[in-house]
Amino acid sequence: MSKSHMEKIKCPKCSHESEMLVWETMDTKTDPQIKDMIRSGEVFAWRCPHCDNKSLIFYPTLYHQVKEKYLLCYIPGNPTSAVEYMKTINENNESGYDFNDNYTKRVVSDINQLRE
Ligand SMILES: [Zn+2]
Numbered sequence: 001m002s003k004s005h006m007e008k009i010k011c012p013k014c015s016h017e018s019e020m021l022v023w024e025t026m027d028t029k030t031d032p033q034i035k036d037m038i039r040s041g042e043v044f045a046w047r048c049p050h051c052d053n054k055s056l057i058f059y060p061t062l063y064h065q066v067k068e069k070y071l072l073c074y075i076p077g078n079p080t081s082a083v084e085y086m087k088t089i090n091e092n093n094e095s096g097y098d099f100n101d102n103y104t105k106r107v108v109s110d111i112n113q114l115r116e
Contacts, residue, residue: 001095002027002034009046009057016050022059025095029066038063039115058111060085064095071105074114083107 003025008017023043026034037043046057058076065071073086086107089099099105108114 001025002031007059009055011048011051011053012055013053014048014051016048018049020046020057023061026061026063027066027095028064034063041111044111062089063114064097066097069101069103071099071103072114073105073107074111075107075109076111077109 002023004021004023006019007022009020010017023034026038026043028034034043041056043061044056044058045054047054060073060075063072063074071089073089075081075085086105089105
């Protein structure tokens with residue numbers, strides 16, 4: 001299952017706060033549309049409702065292709081902590097999946113690698 005929450009984003013242009021949907025886990029089984037959202041950049045796109053300023057907000061997320069048993073951890077600009085995170089993933093995961101069960105795990109820190 002996917003996990004997401006609303007995060008408060010302060011607009012860099014007008015300083016108004018508004019909310020953005022942030023995905024903690026992306027599950028392609030429950031949310032198949034997420035693939036296209038990544039490709040188009042929509043998952044990281046944010047628009048200020050006050051001044052119409054558009055920004056890309058990159059946040060750490062876990063991309064899970066259930067059928068392919070493919071797990072991709074995206075941590076923007078920080079490969080080291082991404083690798084560390086991946087090591088502990090099976091210890092604190094609440095997803096109900098066993099990520100040690102023949103999973104392909106990949107860690108990326110670049111948005112273009114995530115799009116692949
Ligand atoms: Zn604004």
